[in-house]
Amino acid sequence: MNEKIKARVMDSRKIKRVLDRITTEIIERNRDLKNLVIIGIRTRGIYIGKRISKLIKNAENIDIPVGVLDITLYRDDFSELEAQHMVKKTEIDFSVTDKDVLLVDDVLFTGRTIRAAMDSLIDLGRPKTIQLLVLIDRGHRELPIRADYVGKHLPTSRREIVHVKLKEIDDKDEVLITEPSSLK
Amino acid sequence: MSFKHKHLLGIQALSVSDILTIFETAESFLEISAREVKKVPTLRGKTIVNLFFELSTRTRSSFELAAKRLSADIINFGKQTSSVSKGESLKDTVLNLEAMNTDAIIVRHSDAGAPHFISTFCRSHIINAGDGAHEHPTQALLDAFTIKQEKAKFKNLKVVIVGDILHSRVARSNIFLLSKMGAKVVCVGPPAFLPIEFQQFGTQIDYNLDRAIEGADVIMMLRIQLERQQKNSFPSIREYRNIYGLTEERFRKAKKDAIIMHPGPINRGVEISSDLADSLKSMILKQVENGVAVRMAILYLLLGGKDRETSD
Numbered sequence: 001m002n003e004k005i006k007a008r009v010m011d012s013r014k015i016k017r018v019l020d021r022i023t024t025e026i027i028e029r030n031r032d033l034k035n036l037v038i039i040g041i042r043t044r045g046i047y048i049g050k051r052i053s054k055l056i057k058n059a060e061n062i063d064i065p066v067g068v069l070d071i072t073l074y075r076d077d078f079s080e081l082e083a084q085h086m087v088k089k090t091e092i093d094f095s096v097t098d099k100d101v102l103l104v105d106d107v108l109f110t111g112r113t114i115r116a117a118m119d120s121l122i123d124l125g126r127p128k129t130i131q132l133l134v135l136i137d138r139g140h141r142e143l144p145i146r147a148d149y150v151g152k153h154l155p156t157s158r159r160e161i162v163h164v165k166l167k168e169i170d171d172k173d174e175v176l177i178t179e180p181s182s183l184k
Numbered sequence: 185m186s187f188k189h190k191h192l193l194g195i196q197a198l199s200v201s202d203i204l205t206i207f208e209t210a211e212s213f214l215e216i217s218a219r220e221v222k223k224v225p226t227l228r229g230k231t232i233v234n235l236f237f238e239l240s241t242r243t244r245s246s247f248e249l250a251a252k253r254l255s256a257d258i259i260n261f262g263k264q265t266s267s268v269s270k271g272e273s274l275k276d277t278v279l280n281l282e283a284m285n286t287d288a289i290i291v292r293h294s295d296a297g298a299p300h301f302i303s304t305f306c307r308s309h310i311i312n313a314g315d316g317a318h319e320h321p322t323q324a325l326l327d328a329f330t331i332k333q334e335k336a337k338f339k340n341l342k343v344v345i346v347g348d349i350l351h352s353r354v355a356r357s358n359i360f361l362l363s364k365m366g367a368k369v370v371c372v373g374p375p376a377f378l379p380i381e382f383q384q385f386g387t388q389i390d391y392n393l394d395r396a397i398e399g400a401d402v403i404m405m406l407r408i409q410l411e412r413q414q415k416n417s418f419p420s421i422r423e424y425r426n427i428y429g430l431t432e433e434r435f436r437k438a439k440k441d442a443i444i445m446h447p448g449p450i451n452r453g454v455e456i457s458s459d460l461a462d463s464l465k466s467m468i469l470k471q472v473e474n475g476v477a478v479r480m481a482i483l484y485l486l487l488g489g490k491d492r493e494t495s496d
Contacts, residue, residue: 070212073224073254073484084187084488086205087212087481123221 003161003178009154012173015135018151019048022133023055025149030100035128037099038066041117042088044106045069047168048135052104067092069103074116090120097125106164108134111145136175138162187485191303191310194319195360203365207329209481210474216253217476227256230287230487234260235278236313237268237293242448242472243313243323247290250479256287256487278302288487291315309486317351323447324357326478328365330471331402334443338365344396344438345369346428347406347455348377354447355406359385372396373428374418393428400438404445405430405455421454430456435465443467 010018030036033056040049046068053064068091075085103117118130135151140158156162156177163176187205189197198206216224232251236244244260251258261281268277274293281289288309291299296318303310314320328338335341343362349355349371359382362369369387371378383389390396397403408424418424430444444456444466452458461468 073216073226075226078226078488084485087209087484089212090215119225123223124219 002181004181005176005178006160007177008174009177010152010173010175012167015151015173015175018135019051019055022149022151023052023059026052026102026133027056027060029131029148032100033060033062033064035098035100036064036102037094037096038064038102038104039069039092039096039117039121040066041103041105041113042068042070043169044164044166045104047166048106048133049102049104050168052102052133065094067094067096069117069120071113071116071120074120076112076116090124092124095125096121096127098128099125101127101130102133103130104133106135106166107162108132108137108145108147108150109140109162111141111143114145115143135164136162189486191299191312192321192482192486193300193303193310193312195321195324195357195364196319198321198361198364200364203325203328203361206325206478206481206485207332209485210329210477213253213477213480213484214474216480217473223253223255225255226484227251227254227487230256231285232256232258232288232290232483233281233286233308234258234313235281235289235291236261237263237291237298238314240292240313242475243292243320246472246475247311247313247322247479249476250483253476254480254483256483274298274302275305278306282306282308288483311482311486314353316353317356318353319357319360320353320447321357321361322475322479322482323354324361325482326471326475327354327358327404327445327447328361329478330445330467330474331362331367331443333470333474334467335401338362338367341367341401342399342439343367343369343402343404344372344393344400345404345406346372346393346396346430348409349373349382349406350377350379351409352406355404356385358404359387363387367402370396370400374424376418394434394437397434397437400442402443402445403430403435403438404447405450407447407449407451408455425454429454430460432457432460435460445471448472 038049038053040046049066053066056064070088070090072085072087131148133149134147136154137150138154138156161178165174167173234244248258286308290311290313292313293315296316298315299310299312312321345355359369363386371387372390372393446468
């Protein structure tokens with residue numbers, strides 16, 4: 001399927017500035033930073049989470065552990081998918097019980113991923129609090145979920161697709177809005 | 185994702201990429217069994233039947249745990265507890281079970297081909313949990329998964345399978361699977377248990393364990409299946425042990441880092457010495473542990489996604 005690029009909404013400088021600002025907000029809001037743990041949702045949430053952990057280390061000299069969450073097994077559209085999603089590993093080598101958990105994802109859309117992530121987290125333990133960080137909030141929520149830290153609010157139509165690219169796995173840092181052109 | 189099968193009837197229908205997909209999925213499921221809450225909601229609302237016409241503890245409970253850890257509902261049917269003992273035919277039994285809206289039926293039967301026969305008239309996913317002396321695909325998959333964990337790759341591994349090859353569905357499924365993955369399989373056993381025809385599966389045949397074990401990476405011992413023996417097919421248990429039993433002395437001829445496997449249940453002191461079965465080289469309990477993850481992967485891959493009409 002061909003996609004037409006409609007807009008390039010963020011580049012690496014903007015992404016960096018936004019993550020710096022969010023880091024400050026996290027430090028402000030969490031008085032007890034030592035109790036904070038970061039859990040990145042596969043795939044791009046992991047890298048955003050790792051960047052935040054590094055920024056907190058630079059600012060406050062505190063090591064924040066980063067875990068990896070795969071939500072495939074908690075999806076609510078499991079029997080509607082054409083084929084199964086590949087299950088990947090959840091890798092959280094610390095306990096989340098009584099921790100302030102910062103859940104990190106790249107794009108907040110319907111909210112269903114976050115619902116699945118919270119169910120999954122609660123099966124792993126009983127966090128004291130769960131906060132949500134997303135780089136992009138594109139609207140169209142289907143569940144009563146909102147993010148505590150938002151990089152950028154991006155009004156979109158449902159047809160559009162938001163691509164977050166990160167240099168850890170993509171060639172560069174950028175955020176694009178595209179639209180499937182074959183549907184026209 | 186490319187796993188497109190509706191049933192798991194045998195290893196022969198699987199491609200190398202299917203097998204690797206099962207391993208990769210099982211790898212992710214290992215972690216779930218190590219959690220405090222050993223359960224994910226993935227197969228909530230699915231109904232699975234364990235239909236076991238032969239006795240089994242390991243396979244049946246392994247499938248039961250696998251289903252439960254994925255939140256499916258599972259019921260157990262055995263020969264004694266069902267109307268089969270009243271003379272109901274296999275087809276009628278299955279049709280009656282399916283009328284209760286089952287999603288998958290796990291079948292063990294003493295007749296080769298029974299799961300395949302069931303799959304010809306059944307809507308549910310059929311999983312072969314051992315049919316006669318034909319195949320036992322999930323056992324072979326968990327064995328190979330364990331080998332992969334220990335040895336990382338299959339290419340050029342020397343795997344020696346020892347025992348009653350003729351009557352063993354575990355051996356057949358393992359021969360198919362390991363050859364497919366590039367391992368070198370050598371079958372060893374008394375001539376009565378090891379027909380020369382096995383060479384057509386691409387395996388080597390040897391009647392001398394002391395010779396075959398040299399340089400082996402994996403030694404897979406099979407149980408002497410006393411319930412499947414014709415009378416007089418081997419002279420005595422003692423003679424069998426002397427010639428084909430795995431002892432410390434024989435094991436020393438294998439590679440230094442060789443591992444020992446056994447599908448269980450073991451006859452201590454017959455096909456394997458008790459000390460070796462409990463040694464660090466023995467993967468027997470690891471195989472059981474991996475069995476749950478591999479079966480979770482199979483249930484997930486078969487039951488996940490929309491119903492597929494592809495048959496195999």
